[in-house]
Amino acid sequence: MSAATTTIVSVAAVARPNNTAVAELATQQKAPGLEDAFAARVIRMRVNGKEYSAMVYPRDTLVNVLREQLGLIGTKRPCNRGECGGCTVLVNNVPVLSCTYLAVRADGKEILTVEGRDYDKILKTLQDAWVEADASQCGYCQPGQLMSATALLKRNPTPSIDEIKLAMSGNLCRCGTYMNIIEAIQLASSRLRGGSS
Ligand code: FES
Ligand code: FES
Secondary structure, eight states, rough: HHHHHHHHHHHHHOOOOTTHHHHHHHHHSSSSOOOTTTTTTTEEEEETTEEEEEEEEETBHHHHIIIIOOOOOTOOSSSSSSSOTTTEEETTTEEEEEEEEEEEGGTTTEEOOGGGGGOHHHHHHHHHHHHHHHHHSOOHHHHHHHHHHHHHOOOOOOOOHHHHOOOOOOOOOOOHHHHHHHHHHHHHHHHHHOOOO
8 A cells, every 4th residue: 555545544534523634634725646536635514514524535425424434324325326215315405315426526515414403403303203103113224214304394394195205215114114204204294384293
């Protein structure tokens, strides 16, 4: 392994919001010796209301950066190839599959993950409704389900059952909790409009 590669991996492995090395590189317009298109670079994102900087390669996916650099392991990657929806997060309020979304595209954007309960009222209301409706079994798909549901209620506060099914159709659940998920979304929709059920 070359010296340059060793340095990059070392920085990436410890990158955290207040990491001094990343912050120093972030103040430079261009990291010395990293000019080529395949080189690592610093990106900045606002995740769940907090500012983060991370050193990423062009090939790094958003889910890997969230989990391995920022320590936000709530986002899962069940298939890691864009088929199951389990890695869904919101980028500027739009649901994306973070296993196929390159981290460099997130530079300067607002990210919402399943850890954003205290930052986003719709997500918090959905999580509470999820528990009441018993919408989770093994739980592995549920972070992605919750983020797709959050995106739905942000753009459509009163979805019909058919609209819920369509919005959630990209999220697979091997445990088959689909009906409970629909119930949870309807419950959260009602609560957000001031209803008790
Ligand atoms: S882990 Fe991204 S779609 Fe399955
Ligand atoms: S709750 Fe188990 S895969 Fe969905």
